[in-house]
Amino acid sequence: xxxxxxxxxxxxxxxxxxxxxxxxxxxxxxxxxxxxxxxxxxxxxxxxxxxxxxxxxxxxxxxxxxxxxxxxxxxxxxxxxxxxxxxxxxxxxxxxxxxxxxxxxxxxxxxxxxxx
Numbered sequence: 001x002x003x004x005x006x007x008x009x010x011x012x013x014x015x016x017x018x019x020x021x022x023x024x025x026x027x028x029x030x031x032x033x034x035x036x037x038x039x040x041x042x043x044x045x046x047x048x049x050x051x052x053x054x055x056x057x058x059x060x061x062x063x064x065x066x067x068x069x070x071x072x073x074x075x076x077x078x079x080x081x082x083x084x085x086x087x088x089x090x091x092x093x094x095x096x097x098x099x100x101x102x103x104x105x106x107x108x109x110x111x112x113x114x115x116x
Contacts, residue, residue: 007058012051041065073115
């Protein structure tokens with residue numbers, strides 16, 4: 001039940017929180033968007049369309065063009081869970097995004113965040 005509430009969150013309502021988190025740490029909207037596009041395969045334009053359409057997180061990931069093939073390299077703990085061990089695939093994708101944004105806010109280089 002708890003996961004269902006998360007899935008129904010509107011991406012466009014969560015996005016400003018992500019933006020505030022990274023900007024207060026001296027990072028930029030461009031870096032945030034680069035990370036989200038890297039993860040999901042959205043272009044900048046399509047990402048903005050998803051925000052404008054007010055899609056929920058479930059739809060946001062369902063319509064994502066392609067999850068980056070390097071997502072398996074995203075490891076570690078976010079919200080008390082190891083991202084690589086989350087069994088619910090949708091929740092895992094959401095937590096991947098959370099983890100990448102967390103890394104950006106913590107000052108990691110873009111190269112490391114994008115698993116290059």
